Amino acid sequence: MHQPAIPHLHAADPDIARLVEAEARRQFDKARLIASENYVSPAVLEATGSVLTNKYSEGYCGRRYYEGQQNVDPIETLAVERAKGVFGAAHANVQPYSGSPANLAVYLAFAEPGDTVMGMSLPMGGHLTHGWSVSATGRWFTSVRYGVRADTGRIDLDEVRDLARRERPKIIWCGGTAVPRTIDFPAFAEIAREVGAVLAADVAHIAGLIAGGAHPSPVGHADVITTTTHKTLRGPRGAMIMSTAEHAAAVDKAVFPGLQGGPHNHTTAGIAVALKEAADPGFGAYAHQIVANAAALATALLERGFDLVSGGTDNHLILIDLTSRGVAGKPAARALDRAGIELNHNTVPFDPRKPFDPSGLRLGTAAITTRGLTERHMPHLAAWIDEAVQAAAKQDEARLDGIAAEIRELLAAFPMPGWAPTP
Known part of the structure; x- marks a missing residue:
C-alpha cells in the first residue's frame, strides 16, 4: 500500500491507479541500479502531491504577478535558504523545471547565439545540453568538446586546457552523465580563469554526494552550478541553479522571464523537504x-x-x-x-x-x-x-x-x- 495512500485515485480512475500500483510493485521487486534514479521519502511524496499544485506563482518571492502568495513565498524562501545552507552557495534559484532547462538558463545568462562553448563529448560521458549536436545547445552555439584519455578513461585536462586556449569559449562545462571519477573542480576553474570563461559545473548526478560530503564541492571554484534535485539528492524531479552573488541577477533573469513562467510550487515544496533531509547528519x-x-x-x-x-x-x-x-x-x-x-x-x-x-x-x-x-x-x-x-x-x-x-x-x-x- 502507498504512503500516502491513494484511495481517491482508485475511486476516480482505477486504470491509472492500477498502473501506479504496478509501478510501485516493480520498484519494490527490482534492484534499481539506474544511476539517475532513487526513492524519495514519504514526506517528499506528500509535498509533491499537495494542493500546492493548484497555485500559480509567476515571478519571485515578494515580486509575483499573481496574488495569493502568502504561503508560497515562505515555501520558496525555505527551499532557497536550505539550498544555500546545504551547499554553501551565495545564491540559489529553485524554480527550473528540470536539469536541461536549468542548463539552458546558463546559456541565456552568459552567452549569445553563435558564441563558442565547451563541454564534455556525449560519447565520452558528457550531457546533451553541454553542446552536443542533436541538442539545441549544439545548434545555437559553436561547440567544442573534450574527452577522456584512451589509456585511463579519465578526463584529459591537458586537452581541456589546449582547447580552451585555442577556442576561447564563453562557457566551459564540467560534469556529465556518465563520469565515474572525481571531477577536479579547481583544475577546471584555473583553466576557465586563464581564458576568461564562465565555469559551469553540472552536478546533477553527484549533488547528493556533495551535500553529504562524499565528493568535493564546486562551490568556490565554479561561477554557476546546476543540478537536478532527484538522483543522489533524493528529492523530486526538479532542478536548481546556484551561483556566486555576482551572477545572481543574470541567473534569475534567465530562468524567469527568460525561459519559463510560473514555478511548480508542489515541486518547490518537495525540494525544500529533501534539502531539510540532506541537512541531517x-x-x-x-x-x-x-x-x-x-x-x-x-x-x-x-x-x-x-x-x-x-x-x-x-x-x-x-x-x-x-x-x-x-x-x-x-x-x-x-x-x-x-x-x-x-x-x-x-x-x-x-x-x-x-x-x-x-x-x-x-x-x-x-x-x-x-x-x-x-x-x-x-x-x-x-x-x-x-x-x-x-x-x-x-x-x-x-x-x-x-x-x-x-x-x-x-x-x-x-x-x-x-x-x-x-x-
Missing part, C-alpha cells in the same frame, strides 16, 4: 554508503572479469564496457531488466557501436543504498549481473527468471520508502 552517512557500495560493486565486477571504464569508480556510478563479453549493451540491459536488475545501456568512450545500440551499461548505487543494501550485498549483485549477461548471450530466459526470483527474495527484507506490500 544521517544524510552524510547515506552519501558515503552510496560510494562504499559502488566501490564494492566495482571490485566484485572486476573480479568477475568485467571491463570498467576508468577501471572503477570514485562516486555512485559505474560504466561497464561489454565488448569482451560478446553481447551489446541494449540486449544485455533488456535481459538484466527481466532478471530483476534495472539499469540502462550506454555508450562507452571510443565506442565502435552506434549510440542507440552501444557497447556499455551504466549503473549506480543510490537507490539500492536507500533501500538499505550495504557492501556485503554487492558481490551477490555482481554475481547476478554476471549470470544475467551470460544468459543474455545464450538467450537463456529461464535463468533470467530464476535470477529475478532470487532478487525479489532478497529485496523483500528491505523496505521501500512510500510503498509496502499489502499484508
